[in-house]
Amino acid sequence: MTALAWLPRAIVLGLIAFAIFGPLANLALWAAAEQWYFPHKLPVVYGLKFWHQVFKPSSDALASLGTSVVIALLTVAVSLALAVPAGYALARLSLPLRGLIMLAFLLPQAFPSVAVYINVARIFYTLGLNGTIAGVVLVHAVHGLVFAVWIAAAAFAAVDRDLELAARNIGAGALRTFLTVTLPLAAPGIVASAIFVFLESLDEFTGTFFVGVPDVTTLPLLMFTASVAGNYQIAAITALILLVPSVGFMMFVERFLKADVLAKVGA
Amino acid sequence: MAGAALEIDRVEAAYGAVKVLKAVSLAVRPGEFVALLGSSGCGKTTLLRAISGFVPVASGRILVDGRDISGLPPDKRDMAMVFQSYALWPHMTAAGNIGYGLKLRGWDRARTAERVGQMLAMLKLDGLGGRMVTQLSGGQRQRVALGRALAVDPRILLLDEPLSNLDARIREDVRHEIKALQNKLGITAIHVTHDREEAMVMADRIVILDAGEIAQVGSPEEVYNRPASTFVASFMGAGNVVRLTARRDGDGLVLGAGQLSNEIRVPAESVAGGAGDQVVAHFRGEAVRLGAPDAGDRGMLVLKGRVAQASYPGGHWRYGVTVGSQHFMVDDPRRLHVGESVGIGLPLDSLHLFAAGADSGPAERV
Numbered sequence: 332m333t334a335l336a337w338l339p340r341a342i343v344l345g346l347i348a349f350a351i352f353g354p355l356a357n358l359a360l361w362a363a364a365e366q367w368y369f370p371h372k373l374p375v376v377y378g379l380k381f382w383h384q385v386f387k388p389s390s391d392a393l394a395s396l397g398t399s400v401v402i403a404l405l406t407v408a409v410s411l412a413l414a415v416p417a418g419y420a421l422a423r424l425s426l427p428l429r430g431l432i433m434l435a436f437l438l439p440q441a442f443p444s445v446a447v448y449i450n451v452a453r454i455f456y457t458l459g460l461n462g463t464i465a466g467v468v469l470v471h472a473v474h475g476l477v478f479a480v481w482i483a484a485a486a487f488a489a490v491d492r493d494l495e496l497a498a499r500n501i502g503a504g505a506l507r508t509f510l511t512v513t514l515p516l517a518a519p520g521i522v523a524s525a526i527f528v529f530l531e532s533l534d535e536f537t538g539t540f541f542v543g544v545p546d547v548t549t550l551p552l553l554m555f556t557a558s559v560a561g562n563y564q565i566a567a568i569t570a571l572i573l574l575v576p577s578v579g580f581m582m583f584v585e586r587f588l589k590a591d592v593l594a595k596v597g598a
Numbered sequence: 599m600a601g602a603a604l605e606i607d608r609v610e611a612a613y614g615a616v617k618v619l620k621a622v623s624l625a626v627r628p629g630e631f632v633a634l635l636g637s638s639g640c641g642k643t644t645l646l647r648a649i650s651g652f653v654p655v656a657s658g659r660i661l662v663d664g665r666d667i668s669g670l671p672p673d674k675r676d677m678a679m680v681f682q683s684y685a686l687w688p689h690m691t692a693a694g695n696i697g698y699g700l701k702l703r704g705w706d707r708a709r710t711a712e713r714v715g716q717m718l719a720m721l722k723l724d725g726l727g728g729r730m731v732t733q734l735s736g737g738q739r740q741r742v743a744l745g746r747a748l749a750v751d752p753r754i755l756l757l758d759e760p761l762s763n764l765d766a767r768i769r770e771d772v773r774h775e776i777k778a779l780q781n782k783l784g785i786t787a788i789h790v791t792h793d794r795e796e797a798m799v800m801a802d803r804i805v806i807l808d809a810g811e812i813a814q815v816g817s818p819e820e821v822y823n824r825p826a827s828t829f830v831a832s833f834m835g836a837g838n839v840v841r842l843t844a845r846r847d848g849d850g851l852v853l854g855a856g857q858l859s860n861e862i863r864v865p866a867e868s869v870a871g872g873a874g875d876q877v878v879a880h881f882r883g884e885a886v887r888l889g890a891p892d893a894g895d896r897g898m899l900v901l902k903g904r905v906a907q908a909s910y911p912g913g914h915w916r917y918g919v920t921v922g923s924q925h926f927m928v929d930d931p932r933r934l935h936v937g938e939s940v941g942i943g944l945p946l947d948s949l950h951l952f953a954a955g956a957d958s959g960p961a962e963r964v
Contacts, residue, residue, distance in 0.1 A: 493681050494686075497685035498698070499652075501678055501698060501699035501746065501747070502702045503673055503698075505671075511698075516687075
């Protein structure tokens, strides 16, 4: 009996590993396949032909990668500009209806996104924001703000109040205290929220589709177009490109974010 | 008070509807070391935080060198606090923490470095300036916190239970070091503590707070030997309480506990609050002399009791003695046995006498 005690655990771990790595393996195969058609279980011809196609200077892929990164960076800037003051206020000031305010940031996520974005697109159309980078950035920022604000509030709440009082006490004004004590100590959390917003923006599809198309093409939109057209190789390669920052973020969170900050997210 | 470094004038503070400070007034001389002593919730920390500007005063004034500062933000008060948690900035080195206040005052790099070096040397932290504070021991952090406060040469040094996170062994040394440093620098210091011995050893003057009010202000010797109320007597360690009957006899009083004791004659003015026919006497366990229950009085009040309990905390024996229905804790160097009849001899100068009723409330609480 005891000899086989490891078996259930091994089966569960195996299934989890398959669920995670199965699709990734499929992705990797498609990225390296030049020809792969039914009924073959594995690609017929391997090669990096499509990588050249994606990375050649005139390709749509590189242009849309550039667009994606620009949009993501702008989204981070807009989100942080709002999340840092909002997070500090939510963490430090005794606001009435604090819970309600926190929840309000979640509101854009609470409704079916397609319905929301169709109406956003309609409004943006009248404002001339449709098909512009600014329009897409706004949509992404609203989407990313909930995480940015929640994580920033948690990061500020984790900074010991006495550390700020000590700075005030020794002669630093409120702004000085914030810039030299509070912000540096909350920085890992703020950076985490920035990365999170960046990734959310990089991955975002629905909003970009309704607000950006046809003038703004981001990487996820390109991937969508490619897979609809049957270009699985192009889609797989784009997906792999999108995977890189996500994995990097996981490593950052694991390395730099302390448990006491994570525990306060949404609290 | 003219020439006071710090004057607190009828200061009140409240958290919501709860009044934490009730018209507290106090004047501190330049260079004086004052301890705010009291149990938790007595308002001592609130008073310190009101002085530092972290807690707004509801009414009253706080004056530094005659200037009203009650409306100023904390950073404009020229004070420096050593926090109970030390509150050192973990993203800075020891030198960075100590030099922060100097940088704020616009000191250039070379002058700041020199001053920080002086502080490190004075606090025996040589060579540790480059360490992150997270890599320092508790005692070293405590010194860095003190150095950060002293570096800016504040008008008033505030100490918020700075020793409570230290090991008992180190604490004894640090008490004397801080006191010596304060003496040397001649700085005015306000020290908050709940530790009676710490306050006695460090302070020039002790302010005992009870429920947001000052119960007594005096030198360590005064508050110890001449407590102004039953509360102060109990708080300062005279925790044994016995009710005595009092009978006028000419210009004196005759005190006794009926069947349980002999009678002694005391001057009428030795009873605080004027004598009625009941007197409450507080005494310390270490101020008594145990003897035979019927030992001659020779100016001592002798309570007749029985040893109910014995322990040896070191140096002397500690006995629980039952007198009638009351229980007293007393110390004596001799070995006695549980069940032995014994007399608790109380010399007149060991008794703190208060008129019963006038101030009996706090006594019951202890």
